[in-house]
Amino acid sequence: MDRPLRVAALASGRGSNLAALIAARLPVTFVLVGSDKAGAGALTVARDAGIPTLALNPRDFPTRADFDRALFGHVADSGADLLVLAGYMRIIDAAVVAAWEGRAINIHPSLLPKYRGLHTHRQCLDAGDAEHGASVHFVTAELDGGPVVAQARIDVRPDDSEASLAERLLVEEHTLLPAVVRAIATGRLRWQGTPLFDGQPLTSPLTPAALAV
Numbered sequence: 001m002d003r004p005l006r007v008a009a010l011a012s013g014r015g016s017n018l019a020a021l022i023a024a025r026l027p028v029t030f031v032l033v034g035s036d037k038a039g040a041g042a043l044t045v046a047r048d049a050g051i052p053t054l055a056l057n058p059r060d061f062p063t064r065a066d067f068d069r070a071l072f073g074h075v076a077d078s079g080a081d082l083l084v085l086a087g088y089m090r091i092i093d094a095a096v097v098a099a100w101e102g103r104a105i106n107i108h109p110s111l112l113p114k115y116r117g118l119h120t121h122r123q124c125l126d127a128g129d130a131e132h133g134a135s136v137h138f139v140t141a142e143l144d145g146g147p148v149v150a151q152a153r154i155d156v157r158p159d160d161s162e163a164s165l166a167e168r169l170l171v172e173e174h175t176l177l178p179a180v181v182r183a184i185a186t187g188r189l190r191w192q193g194t195p196l197f198d199g200q201p202l203t204s205p206l207t208p209a210a211l212a213v
């Protein structure tokens, strides 16, 4: 590609992962940040960075599919090559997601395939795991179920709470997500029906160290 990768992001929350993406000075152009919450901090982060924003209220649409078609219509109109779900907290209609196969990634705070969905830190503590982590995966219709491309790991400490785990993991997320987007922007990470890294199918998730080389 002879121009920077065009990136759109969707976020429902405070937007710290979006802020980390922006701060990483990646070779990309952010074309849109969209949200299902007009008050999302992520929209403020985007506006402060001069990125076009969009908020749609799901309640203004008769069905989830109608909302998703509208939102993803805006994403398509933005000209995005890549869609990053950076704390986007809604399940997306399967047919709408299918159109983005290989072009959408999500960051999820668990070592997938463990703990899909919500309350991942609590699930990790309840299970007595020695390790916790975050995953970046290509998005498929299955919630948090697409092929994992990269993971960052942290040790669970005896005195950890959900909050302390979340806080420590977030630091890792802020390195992991930009590293994956950089790898896509530079062509190292590609999708050909399956993720390829430096031309080879991934046999295990990339580590932050592998992505930094």
Ligand code: GRF
Residues within 6 Å of the ligand: 011, 012, 013, 014, 015, 016, 017, 018, 042, 086, 087, 088, 107, 108, 109, 134, 170, 173
């Ligand atoms: C992160 O923990 C991310 O992994 C999860 O939602 C959280 C979003 O945080 N999907 P932020 O809005 O990026 O600060």
